[in-house]
Amino acid sequence: MRKSGSGTEQERQREFLALLMPFYPRALAYSQTICGSLIDGEDLLSDAVLRAYASFHTLRDTSRFKEWFFSILLNRFRNLRSRTLLRPTMLMGDLAGSSTFWEATARVSGDPAELGYQLTLVQELLRRLNPPEREVLLLLGPCGFTPAEVASMQGSSERAVIQKAYRARKKLEKMVPDGALPFNVRSQAATPAPLEAGNE
Amino acid sequence: MSSVNYRPVNDAELLISSVFTQLEGSADAQIAELRYENQLRRFVEDERLRGGSYQTRGPGNFGRRPQSHMRPAFKLVAFVAALLLLGSWAGNIEIAGWDDGQQITVALPQGSQHDYMHWVALFANRSKELAAFGGQSLIVDYVPVPEGGYNLQLSVLGVDCSTANEWFRSVQAKTPELHGASYAITQPQVSYAVTVKEMLAYALGRPDAIERRVVSAWTLCNEPPTRNGVIYLITGEHDPTRASMLR
Numbered sequence: 001m002r003k004s005g006s007g008t009e010q011e012r013q014r015e016f017l018a019l020l021m022p023f024y025p026r027a028l029a030y031s032q033t034i035c036g037s038l039i040d041g042e043d044l045l046s047d048a049v050l051r052a053y054a055s056f057h058t059l060r061d062t063s064r065f066k067e068w069f070f071s072i073l074l075n076r077f078r079n080l081r082s083r084t085l086l087r088p089t090m091l092m093g094d095l096a097g098s099s100t101f102w103e104a105t106a107r108v109s110g111d112p113a114e115l116g117y118q119l120t121l122v123q124e125l126l127r128r129l130n131p132p133e134r135e136v137l138l139l140l141g142p143c144g145f146t147p148a149e150v151a152s153m154q155g156s157s158e159r160a161v162i163q164k165a166y167r168a169r170k171k172l173e174k175m176v177p178d179g180a181l182p183f184n185v186r187s188q189a190a191t192p193a194p195l196e197a198g199n200e
Numbered sequence: 201m202s203s204v205n206y207r208p209v210n211d212a213e214l215l216i217s218s219v220f221t222q223l224e225g226s227a228d229a230q231i232a233e234l235r236y237e238n239q240l241r242r243f244v245e246d247e248r249l250r251g252g253s254y255q256t257r258g259p260g261n262f263g264r265r266p267q268s269h270m271r272p273a274f275k276l277v278a279f280v281a282a283l284l285l286l287g288s289w290a291g292n293i294e295i296a297g298w299d300d301g302q303q304i305t306v307a308l309p310q311g312s313q314h315d316y317m318h319w320v321a322l323f324a325n326r327s328k329e330l331a332a333f334g335g336q337s338l339i340v341d342y343v344p345v346p347e348g349g350y351n352l353q354l355s356v357l358g359v360d361c362s363t364a365n366e367w368f369r370s371v372q373a374k375t376p377e378l379h380g381a382s383y384a385i386t387q388p389q390v391s392y393a394v395t396v397k398e399m400l401a402y403a404l405g406r407p408d409a410i411e412r413r414v415v416s417a418w419t420l421c422n423e424p425p426t427r428n429g430v431i432y433l434i435t436g437e438h439d440p441t442r443a444s445m446l447r
Contacts, residue, residue: 009244013237013240013244016240017233017240020236021229021232021233024227024229025225025227025229026224028223028224028232029221029227030220033216033219038223046236046239049239049240050239050240053240054243115222118218118219118222119219121215122219125212125215125216137213137216140206141206141213141216141220142217142221142224165206169209169210169213172212172213173210173212175212176211176212177211178210178211181211
């Protein structure tokens with residue numbers, strides 16, 4: 001177990017970035033997927049990076065950096081989300097009242113093959129899950145965390161995490177029956193390769 | 201339990217996984233690293249300038265265990281006491297009015313087919329002219345009215361009422377959709393939170409004023425400046441006060 005953040009400021013920054021950058025693409029993809037927006041996702045990640053750096057000295061075991069960083073990312077998203085919900089006047093640009101998730105995509109793109117269309121569809125699907133289910137689905141699936149790691153991030157048990165994942169899957173299955181998407185998702189989907197142990 | 205298969209099994213999960221993979225593939229870690237290096241350097245410099253925790257902690261003490269958190273009950277008591285103290289101290293302070301924030305409310309013609317994005321794009325294209333008039337920021341809102349139809353609310357910072365009027369008339373003259381539309385200029389009456397990012401999205405020629413205000417307010421809150429912080433535009437009836445309070 002190695003402690004973080006000893007040495008000069010420059011060394012500290014280098015150490016922090018060396019730990020962060022191997023999984024930066026995954027963290028960015030997570031932020032963008034959960035925000036449903038490329039720009040908001042980048043902002044969320046930048047915000048989490050500053051937060052994490054400010055409390056880097058509290059990390060006792062650098063081998064758990066990834067898990068620790070994602071916990072901060074999750075917390076930032078939850079905080080920002082609750083701020084948005086508490087906002088007394090919604091800007092009309094934030095329109096999110098589509099009755100079906102298919103309608104929402106029409107605002108963005110008419111082409112189902114475009115990333116913008118698919119990202120909006122993903123955002124609308126995720127919005128219909130409970131926040132913990134949404135987190136579990138992304139963390140266990142594309143992010144490649146184990147149930148134990150997710151449980152420690154969410155402050156729950158491994159069993160609870162697995163149950164949430166099961167419920168989320170059932171809900172998604174009900175929302176989008178196989179073959180209902182207007183494009184062939186099976187031909188374009190590829191399971192992301194897990195991060196190599198040496199990179200973490 | 202770890203033997204559970206988390207590969208995508210249905211179309212929705214495949215879609216999520218596919219989008220995630222595309223996003224992950226388009227991330228450029230090298231550029232991001234350079235950006236974060238600069239960002240962290242600025243962050244540390246700012247912290248030092250304001251005499252924050254970096255200055256007092258010093259580079260040699262980074263491994264130090266953080267101070268324990270205050271118990272919630274003590275926090276509450278301290279907060280209430282601070283409010284009482286502040287209230288008793290600030291009760292007699294008169295806050296001077298200001299005249300460089302205007303709200304232009306435009307009644308859009310009934311049956312107007314244009315949506316919010318149209319108006320945002322239109323005013324984004326006209327924002328340079330407002331900057332030339334001395335404007336600092338412009339927020340475009342699109343608000344339904346009970347009688348039917350919509351009002352446009354343009355919240356402008358940095359110009360007085362007559363300048364705002366002059367600018368809006370110049371926009372109106374060049375914009376067929378706004379010909380003949382009635383409008384009123386008041387001090388901002390909306391009181392809602394706008395993130396710094398949203399505000400800067402409409403920042404005009406002089407974002408430094410907003411940034412200064414944002415940074416100083418953050419300093420008061422002991423928070424690192426980020427674009428996701430929230431600005432509350434707070435206004436009063438008789439002594440309208442623009443407060444940039446960020447949390």
